[in-house]
Amino acid sequence: MKLTAVRNFLNETGDISRFTGRFFAEAFKPRYEFAELLRQAFFVGYKSLPLVAVTAFIMGLVITIQSRPTLVEFGAEAWLPKMVSVSLVREIAPVITALICAGKIGSGIGAELGSMKVTEQIDAMEVSGTNPFKYLVATRVMATTLTIPILAVLADAVSLYGGYLGANIHGVVSWDLYWNQVFDTLAFSDVLPSVIKTFFFGFAIGIIGCYKGYNSNKGTEGVGRSANSAVVVSSLLVFILDLLAVQIIDILRLT
Amino acid sequence: MIPQTNIAPEMDTVLSAPVIQLKNVSKSFGKNHVLKDFNLDLNKGENVVVLGKSGSGKSVLIKCIIGLIKPDSGTISVLGKNIPELNHTELDKIRAKVGFLFQSNALYDSMTVRQNLEFPLRRHRAKMTKSEIDNLIIEALTNVGLAHTVDMQPSELSGGMKKRIALARTLILKPEIILYDEPTTGLDPITGKEISNLMCELAKKYNTSSIIISHDLNCVKIVANRIVMLIDGKCYAQGNFESLKNSTDKQVQQFFQ
Ligand SMILES: Nc1ncnc2c1ncn2[C@@H]1O[C@H](COP(=O)(O)OP(=O)(O)OP(=O)(O)O)[C@@H](O)[C@H]1O
Ligand SMILES: [Mg+2]
Numbered sequence: 001m002k003l004t005a006v007r008n009f010l011n012e013t014g015d016i017s018r019f020t021g022r023f024f025a026e027a028f029k030p031r032y033e034f035a036e037l038l039r040q041a042f043f044v045g046y047k048s049l050p051l052v053a054v055t056a057f058i059m060g061l062v063i064t065i066q067s068r069p070t071l072v073e074f075g076a077e078a079w080l081p082k083m084v085s086v087s088l089v090r091e092i093a094p095v096i097t098a099l100i101c102a103g104k105i106g107s108g109i110g111a112e113l114g115s116m117k118v119t120e121q122i123d124a125m126e127v128s129g130t131n132p133f134k135y136l137v138a139t140r141v142m143a144t145t146l147t148i149p150i151l152a153v154l155a156d157a158v159s160l161y162g163g164y165l166g167a168n169i170h171g172v173v174s175w176d177l178y179w180n181q182v183f184d185t186l187a188f189s190d191v192l193p194s195v196i197k198t199f200f201f202g203f204a205i206g207i208i209g210c211y212k213g214y215n216s217n218k219g220t221e222g223v224g225r226s227a228n229s230a231v232v233v234s235s236l237l238v239f240i241l242d243l244l245a246v247q248i249i250d251i252l253r254l255t
Numbered sequence: 256m257i258p259q260t261n262i263a264p265e266m267d268t269v270l271s272a273p274v275i276q277l278k279n280v281s282k283s284f285g286k287n288h289v290l291k292d293f294n295l296d297l298n299k300g301e302n303v304v305v306l307g308k309s310g311s312g313k314s315v316l317i318k319c320i321i322g323l324i325k326p327d328s329g330t331i332s333v334l335g336k337n338i339p340e341l342n343h344t345e346l347d348k349i350r351a352k353v354g355f356l357f358q359s360n361a362l363y364d365s366m367t368v369r370q371n372l373e374f375p376l377r378r379h380r381a382k383m384t385k386s387e388i389d390n391l392i393i394e395a396l397t398n399v400g401l402a403h404t405v406d407m408q409p410s411e412l413s414g415g416m417k418k419r420i421a422l423a424r425t426l427i428l429k430p431e432i433i434l435y436d437e438p439t440t441g442l443d444p445i446t447g448k449e450i451s452n453l454m455c456e457l458a459k460k461y462n463t464s465s466i467i468i469s470h471d472l473n474c475v476k477i478v479a480n481r482i483v484m485l486i487d488g489k490c491y492a493q494g495n496f497e498s499l500k501n502s503t504d505k506q507v508q509q510f511f512q
Contacts, residue, residue: 112365123323124361128375129347 018113019211019216026131027138031183036135040143048104048151056155059092060162065169077171081181089186093155094194095242098201101148106209109140110230113213114223122214137214141206148202149195156191196247201238208234211226272335273298274432274464275320280329281313281488289315290326291488297432297464302454304467304475306510307485313468314358316485317434320466321355322346333432351379356428358468359439360421362409369405372396372424379428396422398453415442422450426457433457433465439474450476472511484510 002139006067064084069075113136116122160182167173212230282290289312297303307313318324320331322338324430331338333349353382363371372392376383382393393410399419410418413499418441421464427502438454439447451474458465469475475482475496482499484491484507492499500511 115364119364120357120359120361121363123318124355124357124363125374127321127350127355129350129378130374131343185346 008115013115015215016207016211019214020207021117022133023138023141023207025139026133027142029132033135034141037139038143040139043146044101044105044143044147045151046118046153047108048101051104051213052100052151052155053158054230055096055100056093056159059096060088060159060164062162062165063087063092063159064163064166068167068170069226080167080171081163081173081178082185084166085160085182085185086190088155088159090190090194091242093159094152094198094201095150095238097152097155097237098205098238101151101202102205102238105144106205106230107227107236109144109209110212110216111227113140113210114200114216114226115217115220117216118218118220118223119215133214137210140210142211144206145199145202148205149198152198152201153195156194193245193249197241200237200241204237204241205234208237274334276330276332277320277419278330278332279315279328280319281301281333282312282324282326283348288488290319292329293488293491295466295483297466299464300458300462302458302467302478302480304479304482305485306470306475307468309483312488314436315486317355317466317468318435320434321350323355347379351428352431354425354433356421356425356433356435356438357438360417360423362417364409364410367405368396368401368407368409368412368420371409371420372427375424375428391427395427396420398426398457398481399423400449415446418442419446419450422453429461431463432447433463435465435467435469437468437470439469439471444473447471447474448477449463450474454478464471470510503507 064080067084068077068080071080071083113122116136120136122132122136125135163182164173164175164178209230212226212233216226260400273489275295277293277295279294280290281288281292286372288411293316295303295305305316315324319326320333322341325339334352336344336345336349338349353425363374366374369392372395373388376388376391392405393402396405399422401416401419401423404412404420406415409420418438422438425435435454437451442450454465454467455478457463465478467474469478469479479496481493481495483493485501486492486506492502492504494502498505502508
């Protein structure tokens, strides 16, 4: 019983690796599907931007409000902008963005490709002289890989703005002072690794969504299952990648 | 034991090499042996109907012909090329000349009817101008009597309309060979008859050859030059409509009741 679960897990890991290998083998050879890539990138950004922005704003606000009492206790209230900006930019904004996209984009890709698979639309593309792997998978994976970092940077900015409002609810921090403190604290070595890791988040979300959809089993039930497991697996993968990123940044002493 | 009602196709001229020739094609999924040494010739200008029970492997058969499923063994020659041996580019060249109507229609439901019809055109005929494409789209839609649906989404169409749009998308490339997977299933008898007549007209007008999968006897009667019975993965019997209808074999008889 347990053994089959382990075997299934290993099988699936192997299949996903092979799928990723196929992506690298096919995505960078002509013919390039630029128009479709742009369309997908637009969709990814357009679909998740409002949700990402609202969530990032609330997180910035809430983290600031909740960090405040502790700092006040130590008489370190002036450090509030420093502290929240580091946790927002290094960790909270990128991970929140990735999780929202895993939920919204990952499930969308899984369901869309899954239903295209079971209704033979993928076969129809192939018959119409189109490599469906390139047209559907490569474009979507590239779109998430390129768009999610942009969303994450926007989330950084919005959450810092939320932090500014949060700092002004009970205390008074002027606009200039707040941003001066934030940019004093944030070094290049905070921003760059946290942006780099979002490329990997984006890639993971795209690849898992496509893998689940593209290998959907027959029937509408299979479509639902693809969408669902796309979200579960890609969210988990976001955390695992985040853990790895922290370790790597730590080893390189970038912090 | 096997009654081979061997009747030559009802054609004025028996033309040179067949456009499609399957030799000893076998395909199994695990223990499920779907095709066993299946043989079939399709001559130029001929409409061959494949009859068989649900699940007997008819869809698998024509998917092998278009290269969507790779057979385990045997040769499938289409317009002189052996399909299982071709690479992607060579396959695309053949596929530009072969139309395929999917049993499930397979319309792209994220695209409008116009975009659905444009898709194969843009893919297979890269050098067309916008107005040439528009003209072809209108011509193809007029052929199936649905010119007014050009800007609709597939979800707004009825089942029969979807089938006709799928047919238009198949025909828009003016293929030399057309593979129809159940073109009239799920249609009312009147529309079914219209589609069958349309298939005959098109075959004459553009001199196409086709393989048609169908259970619909009215359709079979109208379009078939020859009928092939697919039973137990083999070509069990073949002949024209009348000869099979009057066959005394039990398995053949079942289809004509
Ligand atoms: N991709 C596949 N994987 C495994 N088995 C398959 C696959 N495709 C088809 N089969 C099996 O092959 C057999 C033939 O299927 P096929 O779709 O060709 O039937 P059919 O003759 O077209 O039936 P219908 O008239 O219902 O469309 C079925 O038993 C089916 O389960
Ligand atoms: Mg079928």
